[in-house]
Amino acid sequence: DVKVTQSSRYLVKRTGEKVFLECVQDMDHENMFWYRQDPGLGLRLIYFSYDVKMKEKGDIPEGYSVSREKKERFSLILESASTNQTSMYLCASSYGGGGYEQYFGPGTRLTVT
Amino acid sequence: QKEVEQNSGPLSVPEGAIASLNCTYSDRGSQSFFWYRQYSGKSPELIMFIYSNGDKEDGRFTAQLNKASQYVSLLIRDSQPSDSATYLCFLWGSSASKIIFGSGTRLSIRP
Numbered sequence: 001d002v003k004v005t006q007s008s009r010y011l012v013k014r015t016g017e018k019v020f021l022e023c024v025q026d027m028d029h030e031n032m033f034w035y036r037q038d039p040g041l042g043l044r045l046i047y048f049s050y051d052v053k054m055k056e057k058g059d060i061p062e063g064y065s066v067s068r069e070k071k072e073r074f075s076l077i078l079e080s081a082s083t084n085q086t087s088m089y090l091c092a093s094s095y096g097g098g099g100y101e102q103y104f105g106p107g108t109r110l111t112v113t
Numbered sequence: 114q115k116e117v118e119q120n121s122g123p124l125s126v127p128e129g130a131i132a133s134l135n136c137t138y139s140d141r142g143s144q145s146f147f148w149y150r151q152y153s154g155k156s157p158e159l160i161m162f163i164y165s166n167g168d169k170e171d172g173r174f175t176a177q178l179n180k181a182s183q184y185v186s187l188l189i190r191d192s193q194p195s196d197s198a199t200y201l202c203f204l205w206g207s208s209a210s211k212i213i214f215g216s217g218t219r220l221s222i223r224p
Contacts, residue, residue: 033212040121041158042201042216058212090156098205099145099164104156 004105006091012111018023019078023091029103030096032074034058034066036087037107043090049074050096064095081112116140119202119215127223134200134218138186139183142207146178147187149201151217157201161187192222 007022023032030052035043035058045058048067053067063085067075074093078085088109092102118137126132145164149157163169163176163185175188185204189196202213202215 023167035214043214045212046215048212094140099162101159101162102157102203104158107156 004091004103006089006105006108008108010109010111012113013081014089014113015082017081019081019088019110021076021078021091021110022049022088023074023076023105024091025103026072027092027093027103030071031094032068033092033094033102034064035090035092036060036076037090046076055097059081062078083112086087086110086112116211117202117204117213119217119218121216122219123221124218125194125221125223128192128194130192132192132196132220132222134187134189134220135184135188136202136215137184138204138213140204140206140211141180141183143204143211144207145205146176147203148176148187148204151199151201152219153198160200189220194222194224196220197222
């Protein structure tokens with residue numbers, strides 16, 4: 001069974017803090033993704049990584065950065081958290097290329113106060 | 114125009130009937146299309162994928178793709194209360210930046 005884990009289910013941070021969200025997959029997938037999900041807006045891609053140290057910006061990369069130093073781990077970093085980054089963050093992974101199923105982690109509900 | 118459009122619903126369908134979910138997209142270079150189901154409070158999970166024009170059936174589910182008209186649909190036959198969820202259309206487009214989910218259609222199956 002593919003397993004994608006995220007470091008926290010719930011997180012509360014203060015405005016201006018640096019926030020790290022971690023994602024680990026155990027299926028040797030090449031692709032990893034970070035999305036945020038907000039009511040009425042669906043899932044929006046923040047960043048996509050297709051290999052170690054490789055990344056592509058998604059639709060809403062502003063205010064975020066990512067790190068992929070090892071194949072199994074993909075980190076999302078909020079450099080200076082703001083209240084408009086309060087959201088559900090979902091990590092996913094898939095085999096390389098564009099035609100494979102994405103497997104999702106359980107999500108992290110981040111609240112920035 | 115949004116790149117992937119879905120009717121947000123809610124779509125209410127009686128138990129046992131056919132539920133029809135639709136998705137239109139703008140990127141003509143899109144290669145692969147997916148339907149995910151998301152229960153409230155849970156993560157999305159794959160229902161079906163389709164790459165070629167036409168129909169693809171898997172049990173009670175049929176995916177339909179029409180690249181000329183730029184739409185993909187999901188039919189659920191013999192709808193069950195357990196099908197009540199949000200259905201998300203997803204496509205891999207013509208470039209790495211074209212990885213797009215629709216905003217989802219909320220489906221409710223009434224007994």
